[in-house]
Amino acid sequence: MTELRWTLRALLSHYWRHPWQALFLLSGLVAGVALWSAVQVINAHAKASYEQADSLLGAQREYTIYPKQGTSIKQASYIKLRRQGFTEIFPVIEARVETQQGMLLSIIATDLFALPTESGSTGVAVAGDNRAWLDFIQPPYQAWIPEALANQLDLIQGQQLLLKNGDLLPPTVIRSDAQQGWQILLDIGAAQALLSRDTLDYLAVGPVDDERRQALEEALPASLSLVKNQQALNLTQLTDSLHTNLSAMSLLSFAVGLFIVFNAVRFSLWYRQQTVKNLRLMGVGLNTLAVALLLEALLWSVIAASAGLLAGYAISLKLLPTLGSMMDGLYGAKMSSELLLKPTTVFIAWAMTLIGLLFALSLPMWQVSKQSVIHGSQLSSKWRQDKVSRKQLGILSVMLGLAAALLYPFIDSVLMGFVLLGLILFSAAWLLPYLLASGLAAVSKVTPKQRPLLRWMISDGWAQLPTLRTAMMALLLALTCNFGVETLIGSFRTSFTDWLSQRLTADIYLREQRPEIAALIAEGKSTGWLSDTHARMEMSTYWQNRPADLRGLVPTAPDTQTLPLAKAIPQAMQLWNESDHSEPWILANEQVHYLAGIPLGGSITLDTVNGPQVFKVAGFFYDYGNARYQFYLPRQMLLKHWPQARDSGIALWVNHLAEGEKNTSMSMAEKAMLKAGFAPGDWITQSRLRAVAMDIFERTFTITLAMNTLTLIVAGLALLTSLMAILQERLPQFAGWSALGVNRWEQLMVILIPLLLFVTISWLLAVSLGALLSWLLIHKLNVMSFGWSMPMLWQATPALALAVLCLSLVLFSVAVTHWRLRSQLPKALAQLGSTG
Amino acid sequence: MPLLDITDLTKSYAHAEGVTPVLDRVGFSLKAGESAALRGESGSGKSTLLHLIAGLDEADSGVIHFDGQAIQSLNEQERAKLRRDRLSLVFQQFHLISTLPVLDNIRFQAALCGRYDEMFEQELLGKLGLQDQLHKYPHQLSGGQQQRVAIARALLHKPALVLADEPTGNLDEQSSLQVMSLFKDLVQQAGSALLMVTHSREMANYLDHQWWLQHHTLSLLSASDD
Incomplete structure (x- = not known):
């Protein structure tokens, strides 16, 4: 135990002395966990919502009574059924109203006194004081608005929301009933007054046995029919593809996070190799070292999972309203407005972080165990190692590429489609070091011999490549996904707009025929x-x-x-x-x-x-x-x-x-x-309908775009970390060059020129790979997920935007390098040739 | 029985251009409490011999017995235990843990093997003049001070054998002589044997025996050989 304690102390003291490295390691982990857990939280929440949210006003009901003709039921028909003793039925009106700002709100209305009394059968919190009930059912009535929606609408208790047509909703009562989702609950009388109608949309039927159902069916007038309800089951089925899409995106973010963690772990071990060597010289066994590193990983995983979950929760809170309205617009699925963090999500997030860390640790640890204590790791041996691992990664890349080609004809599900995408992306990522090295060799070859300084700057890329390659892989993945998804959305937007123009040719749409x-x-x-x-x-x-x-x-x-x-x-x-x-x-x-x-x-x-x-x-x-x-x-x-x-x-x-x-x-x-x-709410114009459709469309991709941007930020962070690592590692070299008379600008060029070359190669690969990705997303995954086909429209703008982004990232990184160099170089110069 | 007994030790390095022989059937022994200097030209294999004794490298053939136990027969874990409990290594480059303060560095190996002697620590700190440096980090010390910390760390747990590789190679002449004198005294006080690689005849003269490594073989130097 003493040995382990001291070993752990020596290893962890590194972070105490170099807090920036701890921060970089943590940021990679937290970013990966945050993006993954955000989607996990949303997915888990959505699934729970499907099971319970539609139980509001008895959507979990087994049966519904609909009109056979027209879209409404006469109130008299309902009253007659109730008088016949069918107390299981209750009236429902569902409608949409538009706010002054053009936001569409779902309204659901019922008669609270008519709700079946079995607890939980209707989803409305029926407990509470009678006064609240009376205020709800009596003029001026009340609009029970979920807290999250009220916040979104900037509504305070008692305030009346002004609608586009000039009508006012009843006074607001802010509720924290998760089952209410994003819907506004009104009394049936209030809804009828608001919508200027005296009819009902449907009658919901509470729990009934077969005998009772049969009696009800017989009692129904000829204009009504009893329909078995299958909605809850279908919501899960319908939304399955969308959640698979979201999960895949989150796993991709996690994978990018893993690359960053791998990078950070590699650097942290690289920086500590002298410490590790000293420990081994003093007799610390490899087993103790491995256990200490595992404990360190465990510690990081707990910290990162906690921070990542918090960040993920914050992200999901931010994304929830968008997703809620998207699910409503696309599937009619109501998601509850209160987010719950389940213990299983917390555990899985922690387990994934730990597994990710162990995965990231395994290779560097294996290298440490293989590394000779006496010969250490010289820069030249690092380059040699890099050449070997480049070759190994190249072989792996070809194998993954072959696996993808073999898998392609057999894709028949969204999941398989994402496996294929994963294979292609990782195949390309692992091919990248080889391509970077080839690019560097080719540029070195064509650089004129009369420009020795430029030749030196380019050749320095060989020293930077081992440190930069993992960050480049992460950047490649993020760029590829960004470009691929941008192309998908661009293609979809164009197709969707064209389609709307063809479909919505009428000028006015009246909602019902009267x-x-x-x-x-x-x-x-x-x-x-x-x-x-x-x-x-x-x-x-x-x-x-x-x-x-x-x-x-x-x-x-x-x-x-x-x-x-x-x-x-x-x-x-x-x-x-x-x-x-x-x-x-x-x-x-x-x-x-x-x-x-x-x-x-x-x-x-x-x-x-x-x-x-x-x-x-x-x-x-x-x-x-x-x-x-x-x-x-x-x-x-x-x-x-x-x-x-x-x-x-x-x-x-x-x-x-x-x-x-x-x-x-x-x-x-x-x-x-x-x-x-007709009242203004009875019709909708073509332009308004088109605007609503486009709004739903844009919301559908908000999350994907948000995830993409976050992934790109994380990848940018990886690049910055790597450059800082290069700087730290090579500071004595920079000091040596300074001593030889190399100025600060030339030193920056040493960093900038190879980096520009690497980023350019990564961008070129990302654009071509992104095109392939979008082709697969449009022609395979989109079709399999949603059943929508569209032509792929390649546009130069997203590619150029990414190029500008890459350039900004490089310039920012070099600016940070310049700043660090300015602060650290004098000290490094002072230590030049110093033996104490 | 000698503490260290080496017989017919052979070591070579294979590389793309062929095989470079380093040691060829080298043999010598060292008793407990004895000290010996290992001299030779650069690249003659002195450090390799030290690494083989410490179990940090594998010989092609031959046997190294430490306290009667063949080092070759030990696995990695057992060799680590041997280094931790019975040996100490002192290098020209100090090999201090840069992120730990001086006091923790000194106590590190003693803590690992569970042989911490507070009285001896005070004595070492006093003799090595480190009392005022205990809370500093290695990079805040001069080379001479760092080497003193390395010596204190190597001796605090009173190892059976101290292996030193050019321990004063990074110091100026005056500091070297001071450190060497102290080092020799403290090794004796700790009851340890010492095998030290050095280029310097002057340093070697502090020790009981001197061995000369040339053309991959080892020979004992008498006082008249220099």
Whole structure:
């Protein structure tokens, strides 16, 4: 024990004397853990949310009562059922309102007194004083707003939120009920007053046994149907790919962090090799040394995991609102607003840090054990070692590359896709030292012999290469991912914008069809502001155990005729419009093709009121941003097979030719709609819809971009650490050069020129590798994750932006080197040739 | 029985250009408490011989017996224990732990083998003039002071054998003589044997025997040989 204690003391005293090295080691570890744990916390939180958040107002309910036609249920139907003794049912309204700032908020409303009394069955915290309940259900009512959302909206207790249409929400009551997610809870009466309606969206059914269900089904009026609820299960399924994506990104950040840790560990052992040598000379055995280093790793892992988890928690808190609204927009999944750090996440984060550290320690420790005590490690032997390890890494790189090539034809899942990406990235990272050395050799060869100073500066790269190579690998990974993801997002943004332009051709979208619509259309046609309409119908169903939407389109409507198809059989639209086939043609979204594997012309079977019906797929349409399966049928066909299909709003095309000098067609249309009895919230304009869609799109990639940027910062830190290590290690050499008359500028050039060369090679490789990465992300992983296809659009801007970033990083590092050199060189000069 | 007994020790280094012989069937012995100087030209293999005795390197053939035990038969762990408990090494480059203060450096090896003698420590510190330097770090000391710290560390646990490789090589002539005189006295006081590599005849004259290493073989020098 004494031996171990003294050995540990000697080893750790190094950090006490060199706190910067401790800081660098810690920052690599903390950064890696923080990014990984942030995503872990979010993923764990999301999964827990899916299980419980939708239990708010009984989404965990087994059944829901929907209207067979239209989108709402008359309040009288609900009251009648309650009077019949069905106290398990309670009314729900779900709506979206827009704030003055353009933020969309989800509102969920119910009658608290109607909630089933079994605890936990509805998710609303029903305990509490009766006064709070009364205030909630009586005018002026209350808006129960989750704390995180209230903070986001800058709302204080009692304040009324002003909406875009000028309405006010009831007074705010800030709640810390995690199950509420990001939704605002209102009393049903308050919601009806706010939305100017007296209907309900659906009736939720609390726990019922088979007998009771049957009784309820029999009691239902013909206009309502009882539907089994499968939402909770499906949210987990639907969001699975997204979480795999996030996990992969976090693991990549962890891998970059590992490279940095490997670098830091290597340096810390390199700096302490004299101490290690002294310890061994004094009789400290390799075993004791190994145990001491392991204990040191354990200590670091505890510190780093704690700090990393704290940082990760802070990051996840920052990312949670973005993710919450993204999940809501994309999947309709509600995430709770309160983040919980589970003990398992803490343990896994610590275990991963320790494993990462041990992994990073294993090679340097093996080298220490192999290293001769008497011969030590001269710089020349370090170069020789570097040449050997370059070769070994090169062989490993080729092996990984081969494995990737062999794996490529067999990728059939998102996970496998990420394994392939990992193989490619690590293959490239391990090839990098070889490429850097080759680049250095090539540049050395072409440098004119008449420029001895320049030749010296370039040749010094050989001395820097062993120290810089790991940092370069980390930088390569970060640059590659950044470029790859930027290209993916750029390609997606362009495709998405083009697609929106093609899909959203109508000027106004009315959310529901009401009897007043006929008068509105007649008025529009007669006054000339209306050129066309498209009244669509929809039906929700299940196909292959996942939620699916059926849409009934009017074949002659403008947007049906210009519907962009990703793949189609010849004369697809014509065939689709023919209804006299025993197996009618149907249009399906790309998700049906890529996620469910249905080929063009393939058959799908859907449950209709007349039993299972086989359809053949005439074409696949693009459907970005939709996580559900969707099918398009001619409106009449939909009604034939699903008479209970609901109206899903109507699209209006405004006649811009009818515009007067003062009155635009849009303003004429808006006036007409108001006159016909529609409220401003009942319709949405094309530009607003497009803005909402783009907003959801941008949010979808906010996290990915944030993770990428953080990874890049971490990689930059690694480069800086390495340069500091070079400086520390070679300070006597710099002092020697100073003594020979080499000025400060020339000394900086010695650092700058090889570094520029290395960074340029890394950037070039990152750009080509990033292009490959984005190709795989777009054509393989994106398709497998979401079922969306798009063309890859390569742009020079992200590559140039990264070049500027690299240059800034190099210049910053050199500036820091210059500063350190200024402060340390005088001391090193004073020690030149000194023997005491 | 001699403390150190070396028989037919042979060592060579293989490299790309061929094999360089260093020691060829070298043999000598040293009794407990005796001191000997190992002299020879640069690159004659003096340091290699010291490293072989300390178990830091492997001989091609031959036997080194320390206190009756063949060093070749010991594994890495046992050799480390031997260095820690029975031997001490003093080098020209001091090999102090730069991140620990002087006092911790001095006590380090004694703490490792659990043979710490406070009285002897005080005596060593007094004789070596280190009392005022105990809380300084090695880089804050002169070369002579650092070597005194290395000597104190090497002797505090009273090893059976001290192996010194040019211990005064980094010091000026006057400091060298002072340190050497002290070193010899303290080694005697600790009851240790001393084998010291040196170029200096003057330093060698402080010791009981002198061996000359030339052409890979060892020969005993008599007073008239110089």
